[in-house]
Amino acid sequence: MFEALTAKAPDAIMHLMAMCKADANPDKIDLGVGVYKTEDGATPIMRAVKKAEQLWWREEETKTYVSTVGNAAFRSAMLELILGADMAEKYGARIASSQAAGGSGALRIGAELIVAANPNAAVWVSTPTWANHIPLISSAGLKIETYPYYNRETLGVDFSDMLDRLKSGANPGDIVLLHGCCHNPTGADFSRAEWDVLAKFLPEHGLIPFVDLAYFGLGRGMEDDTYGLRKLIESVDELMLAASCSKNFALYRERVGLVAVLTKDADSAINAQSQFGAIQRKLISMPPDHGAALVARILGDPALRAEWSAELDEMRDRMRSLRAQLSDALNVQGGEVMAAAVKDQNGMFSTLPLTKDQAVALREMHSVYLTDSGRVNIAGTTTSNIPRFAEALLSVL
Numbered sequence: 001m002f003e004a005l006t007a008k009a010p011d012a013i014m015h016l017m018a019m020c021k022a023d024a025n026p027d028k029i030d031l032g033v034g035v036y037k038t039e040d041g042a043t044p045i046m047r048a049v050k051k052a053e054q055l056w057w058r059e060e061e062t063k064t065y066v067s068t069v070g071n072a073a074f075r076s077a078m079l080e081l082i083l084g085a086d087m088a089e090k091y092g093a094r095i096a097s098s099q100a101a102g103g104s105g106a107l108r109i110g111a112e113l114i115v116a117a118n119p120n121a122a123v124w125v126s127t128p129t130w131a132n133h134i135p136l137i138s139s140a141g142l143k144i145e146t147y148p149y150y151n152r153e154t155l156g157v158d159f160s161d162m163l164d165r166l167k168s169g170a171n172p173g174d175i176v177l178l179h180g181c182c183h184n185p186t187g188a189d190f191s192r193a194e195w196d197v198l199a200k201f202l203p204e205h206g207l208i209p210f211v212d213l214a215y216f217g218l219g220r221g222m223e224d225d226t227y228g229l230r231k232l233i234e235s236v237d238e239l240m241l242a243a244s245c246s247k248n249f250a251l252y253r254e255r256v257g258l259v260a261v262l263t264k265d266a267d268s269a270i271n272a273q274s275q276f277g278a279i280q281r282k283l284i285s286m287p288p289d290h291g292a293a294l295v296a297r298i299l300g301d302p303a304l305r306a307e308w309s310a311e312l313d314e315m316r317d318r319m320r321s322l323r324a325q326l327s328d329a330l331n332v333q334g335g336e337v338m339a340a341a342v343k344d345q346n347g348m349f350s351t352l353p354l355t356k357d358q359a360v361a362l363r364e365m366h367s368v369y370l371t372d373s374g375r376v377n378i379a380g381t382t383t384s385n386i387p388r389f390a391e392a393l394l395s396v397l
């Protein structure tokens, strides 16, 4: 039977990780997969997570099953973190949620919920978007459409082209996938004014936002990074969100995420809640608990929460400082647009105007690893490798 299988092309980001690992050059620069790194190239466990693990090791009394929708304390703490302390009062009865296996699991459960509610809805994604968005969502059986987003000349958002495309192509009931902050792969986010426009535009056209918050806390701070989502939720009847704890809690391998939906009324939320349980059951039965228990422990303990928040601030500040340093190094003749964009953009990534051949040349001639589309993981740069990276980059352009 298995002779019938054909080989699949490797996932671009995973393949890049493997190529970089295999490169013996001690000066290689890894700007590939989206993980946070220190100046030494390490991805440490956060201090608050380590402490929560020690506490949890003593407190945890059983490893029996939790529930198909996961840990209730995790779900409510995350919703409060994302939507504000008055979340339950404002929207509680209209929200259904489920713990998920990472942000990817959250997106997939969300896609299955859309299929259950309206299998004819198309999901509109930005061009470009995270490489796994399209496979994850389309394999649930949904049609994908694209809207223009990143202008590779200005390195900014083509907001009016995006609105024009949605106006002319999208049907009421369609879903618009939006990156809540730290757009992956470009780093170019909507301004507050653009979020304000979207908060009117989407309900006017009967479009339902699905906000992906994979990097919140790592852009400009928790308040700024959730501005768009909070603005939308005040203005629309229905909304979906997928959040990840992979990056902001550095819990990558624990697979911790949350999917939630805002419905028009409380009865629909009760039905959506039961759908979440049934969807997770048929996919993986139940989400893994360990990471979610740690997040619940941290967010529910004022001292641990303050420690986590301070460490997140350190990570974010370091990335902003790396952006400023890289921007200075690129601010030479021919590099000005890149220099301005890199400084201004948010989160772990920026997409630079490189061709595939130039990305390959960086890899083969300089041991600099970034995706063929020109996506750079800013957290992989360091004060000591930025001069070499900038020189290599300018030499291939």
Ligand code: LMR
Pocket: 013, 032, 033, 034, 035, 130, 132, 184
């Ligand atoms: C990335 O975009 O590099 C990360 O989200 C890791 C992944 O799974 O692709």
